[in-house]
Amino acid sequence: MLDQGDTARFVRVALSRASTATEAVTEAVAQVDRRATCFVMAFVPDHLDREVLASELDRQMGGVPVFGCTTAGQITPEGYETGALMLIAFPRRYFRCASMFIDHLRDFPMQELSQKIDRIKTQFQRTAGWRRFGLVLCDGVSKAEDLLASTLQLCLGEIPIYGGSAGDGLQFQETSVLYGGQFHSGAALVLLVETALDFTGVGFDHFLPTETLMVVTSAIPEERVVLELNGAPAALEYSRKIGVAVDQLSPEVFAENPVLVRQNAKFHVRAIHSVEADHGLSFMGAIDDGLILTLGTGTEIINALDTGLDLRGPMGQRPDFILGFDCILRKLEFTQKGMLDDVSAMFRKHNVLGFNTYGEQHCGVHVNQTFVGIAFFEHTPEDLH
Structure with a gap:
């Protein structure tokens, strides 16, 4: 060894x-x-x-x-x-x-x-x-x-x-x-x-905010599940925003297309975990009704x-x-x-x-x-x- x-x-x-x-x-x-x-x-x-x-x-x-x-x-x-x-x-x-x-x-x-x-x-x-x-x-x-x-x-x-x-x-x-x-x-x-x-x-991290915004319009905070974004089923709206078919969503897609949450002057990634029933999205961090999510874009990683x-x-x-x-x-x-x-x-x-x-x-x-x-x-x- x-x-x-x-x-x-x-x-x-x-x-x-x-x-x-x-x-x-x-x-x-x-x-x-x-x-x-x-x-x-x-x-x-x-x-x-x-x-x-x-x-x-x-x-x-x-x-x-x-x-x-x-x-x-x-x-x-x-x-x-x-x-x-x-x-x-x-x-x-x-x-x-x-x-x-x-x-x-x-x-x-x-x-x-x-x-x-x-x-x-x-x-x-x-x-x-x-x-x-x-x-x-x-x-x-x-x-x-x-x-x-x-x-x-x-x-x-x-x-x-x-x-x-x-x-x-x-x-x-x-x-x-x-x-x-x-x-x-x-x-x-x-x-x-x-x-x-x-x-x-x-x-x-290696992400910057874009001008693409989504608002959580229906959620189950205690389960970290978002049911609706911008008044539409969450997975469908997220898919539309990133240009990927909903049936192609995966951890790899979520990793490359993160959503960010602004806290004071700094943005943090609020990672998506999976697609739930009825096109809900399960998150790996806290979410709530009214939360504004910003689509992130990657910078040069190394x-x-x-x-x-x-x-x-x-x-x-x-x-x-x-x-x-x-x-x-x-x-x-x-x-x-x-x-x-x-x-x-x-x-x-x-x-x-x-x-x-x-x-x-x-x-x-x-x-x-x-x-x-x-x-x-x-x-x-x-x-x-």
């Missing part, structure tokens, strides 16, 4: 492409120094038995906390993959964390969430000179990410939050987060992370990716690594355009590690078809800035 140790200096990346859960865990854990590790993030391919994998990780890591999720693909030191178990070990020397588990996400009282966050903030004592951020991993088909992201950011205040929604390949059926030695559906986990490293958040990932630290240094949450719809578009190798090369160039999501969380906003990440840099003392 290729030694991944030189990819990043401040975390350890462990990989296995074994076909069974037990073999994959054994091979990956052997690459982790458990004595030096504060916690591990596990990004799991959909072919491995979840119950066996969770049990083996819990047993073999010997008390080191493991957090993670099922994925729609992994971003390893080699770039895009679909069958790799990837563990990222965060060492005690540079990281500390506190965790919170949220079960029954759709019905979880937001007031109780606020109280739990307050307790964590009080109990998790600060380390002088270290900075904090929040990480959230949540069920990607829960339809609760929008409220979760906004509530978390409100409760954490100046502490920025980043994360991604779990996937399950391309099934869009059952996704799970890993917490406490078990996989949980309909749930979320939140990590409050403290680090000695410098870091900065990043979030970008340049946008290179520019978005070309980050610098306080002294102009390049990131040691970027923890990335990359929407599966982006990967579908890149696949359709024959660009997977080019994108993987760009991820290698910028030391991106992470997974393909069903949605991304960026500073209190749940977005789609977006790259969200955290770039980590070697810390520069204040007196050298």
